Amino acid sequence: MNAEPSTAQELFDGVPYEPGAAKNDPILVADNVRRAFGGLVAVDVEHLEVQRGAITALIGPNGAGKTTFFNLLTNFDEPDTGDRLFEGNDLSGVSAYKVANLGMVRTFQLTKSLSKMTVIDNMRLGGTEQAGESFFRALLPFLWRRQEAEITERADALLERFKLSHMRDEFAGTLSGGQRKLLEMARALMVRPNIVMLDEPMAGVNPALKQSLLDHVKGLRDEGMTVLFVEHDMDMVQEISDWVVVMAEGRIIAEGPPESISSNQAVVDAYLGSHHDSALDLEAD
């Protein structure tokens, strides 16, 4: 690890504002990643590096291929061609669950809180390397009781931080949309990830909760985690991201700090142009 910089912006010292720019300390690298559905090329990314310890936003109009790219980065989908490196590990052919165990955890656009399990069970699920997750050891509770208690303690601490303690023993299905987003984020932290990948964390969250969600995302960075998130909303992106990557029609068309993006002509064109072909929308909203 490099020496801790005083602000996140400094991480990007000397990085040019152009698509595919090399970062000072990339945690995640995608190279020539391509994925087509039938004849339609959804993603065709030449090169992307994600800076460690920063909040990177992945934006773009509908149908830009953001979610598909996101799935490819987290190995929830296999690219037709191309390589992805996470902390130096080649992800080709690695199962999605192993990627999570390597320290990359994702959330989903449509929240996947497990609604028929309690909030605390949702949290406990995130604990890694649980002895009690073996069938035979499951029958011998004394082998996993202590670990379970530790996990529960950590889960309770996180619930406290995300202000969900009062819902601890409720079914997750009873939570509001925003609370589910919080739960999903908290649950992701149970894995102790190095990078958190958030797929549209703000979608469907009521305005009152938005600010607290943003603070939580910033909190992750302050703890040394890397965050990559997909978002539609430009204002939101401006507020919390250190670096912005713009996709359109499957390609990366611009990169740079948030201030540089709104004035970028390619980005403006992509957004305005996109309204005319919304019928081609690939995203399953």
Added chain:
Amino acid sequence: MGGVQLMTAFIGVRRSAMALVFGLLLLVGLGAGASVSAQESGGEVKGNLVQKDDDGERVGVPGVTFRAFDESGAEVSSTTTAEDGSWSMIVPEGTYDIFLDAETLPDGVSLRNPDKNPASVTLIDGSSKSTLFPLGEAEANSAGGNTVIQLMVDGLKLGLIIAMCAIGLSLIYGTTGLTNFAHGESVTFGAVMAYLLNNAGVFGVRLHLIPATVIVVLICGSAGGLFNRTVWRPMRRRGASLVAALVVSIGFSIFFRYVILFIFSGRAKRLRDYQIQEQWDLGLFRLAPKDLVLMIISVSVLVGVASALQFTRMGKAMRAVSDNRDLAESTGIDVERVISLVWIFGSALAGLGGVLFGLTESINWEMGFRILLLMFAGVTLGGLGTAYGALFGSIIVGLFIQLSTLVIPTDMKNVGALLMLIVILLIRPQGLFGRRERIG
């Protein structure tokens, strides 16, 4: 379950599935005949000589003489079959040749395997042995044509029927997401209705098979529409999950199947019209005229369906709904109407498939369920939810089933197709024509 066995045997008889079938068929019941009287010494050899009548019912053949010769060639005993076709002889311990006197068979009835007459039997004291003398047309042997080509023709015929039945299954899946396990019962229903009209008759009038088929197709179509209207549409309205719908469809499959069994009985039956047809020997293979007609009908129906899907407004709407329901809805397509039509046409085609299958093989209460599994194999091979894929997949399955009899016993040929289903899922789960799905 005798019917099932019979049908498997029917499908089973390779090359000649159709050759031997019509007319008089086979079967010697095992141990159904005279009761075994406890003998102090010697053993009993017995059997049941049976043929099929016009309605496909098994009836005994009376007045046929059986003789038993010992190893020295001396006649030890003889007997004549009773009214129900049963016969029995008591002979001392030893090995005998049991000979059926073909002269005494009624006109038009012959042994299926004349080279197996006489049959050799070894008896010990107190034992009882049944001996089979199947009646029916001789099994067509490969002298009549090239085996592989004959099997391919048979396979194509079977594949076309499966395809016709599977279109509905595939379209219903495509438009509603439902894997309809009760689709097989539409096939059985069609065949049973045809039997009812053609053999049993309604109000004393036995309809010829051609008008009967037209009526069956109409009835099946309406039944499918009604089924959708009364069960599936309300379930969709309630937002029932696909798993619940799946379970409901299985419930209906079982329920209908046993209702049909209850009414129709477990015996395999055949349609009255076009039972017996001389096969054309076309050099490379043999074909009965009705099979040619059947294949022409299937091909025209399938081509018709394909072009309807490709070129008509409704066909395009069906494909659109299959592709993306929400998008189709937002472009102004009346999705429920499309689904309704899919049910009507799908069920009508399944009913037609049932009649055609009943025409080449036989009709029994479980036939649809057996075909359903072959449909699954075909549809999966082609790619679940793709209409054209279902078509090609089914034909491949039909060919595969028939050709597999070159290697595996005929009574197990369907196992090959089902095994293929598993292998396809292993290597190419999206099927030959399907696309990889998108996650997230």
Added chain:
Amino acid sequence: MDWGAIIQNLFRGFIGEPFIYFSLAAMGLNMHYGYTGLLNFGQAVFMAAGAYGLSMAVVTLGLNFWWGLLLGIVVFPLLLALIMGVPTLRLRADYLAIVTIAASEMFRIIARSPSLDRWTGSSDGLTAFANRFYDFNPFDKQKRYFFGLFIGNQMWVVLIGWIVLSTVALIVWMTMRSPWGRVLRAIREDEDAARSLGKNAYWFKMQALMIGGMFGALGGMFRAIGTQSAQPQNFITDVTFFAWVALILGGAARVGGPIAGAAILYGILNFTDVFLRQLVENGYMPEVIMDGTQVGQVRFMMIGLGLILLAIYRPQGIFGTKEEMALDER
């Protein structure tokens, strides 16, 4: 009408042999569907694996009874789970449904095929493999036990059945309160979520398929021992749905659900069966409507109808709650 016999059969249904066979099978399905969300429509094949594992080991291969237990409870079901699970557990839920139902049909064809007669006994199946089991029978074969419901041999089967049933229920109860069970439930709710948290969903589903299959195999083995024969007819496709009805009736994702469901189901089935038979035998039933052989078909109709009605009107079963598990959500 012999009301005594009818009542006796009702009670035999609640606790007797079929109850044991099918509550074990339904507990397996509960592991598959109730806890993990797997649609296994081929539980009958797992049952057959138990029955044929034991009987083929003893009769065909000439091994002793204990090897038969190993083959029937462990080896056959595990192989079967691998064959059905490896191709399908990565795919959408209905592929497993199709493959399992296809496996039932394959079993039927293979087990009945005369060409394999010397291994399987074809349609007649195999007999005389359970003598060792009855050697241990402490009950008097001539006497009746348990309020006169069971004769000696039956009592022995039922007693061992109850013990096995309780053990299986205990295993389910313990594992479902453990982290292992938590992962299964998470997969049932959302497989991708479980995967995103580092759980090998494929392997957990495979484990569930194997273990639930082994429960089913136990049920099938008891059926073979209880009837002293392993016959294809006892394990045809539709047999699976007796276990399904038992499961949904009692309520999926509850330890006691399948047990209660099987008891109620067999109470009802036995009652109607004997009741109808008595009607037919005593001439109360017009022959136009039903004869003796058709009585057996009625229970299958009831199973079909039961599935439909439960799935539509009471998906959570009699004892389940909608919040925890119901057929109609997901």
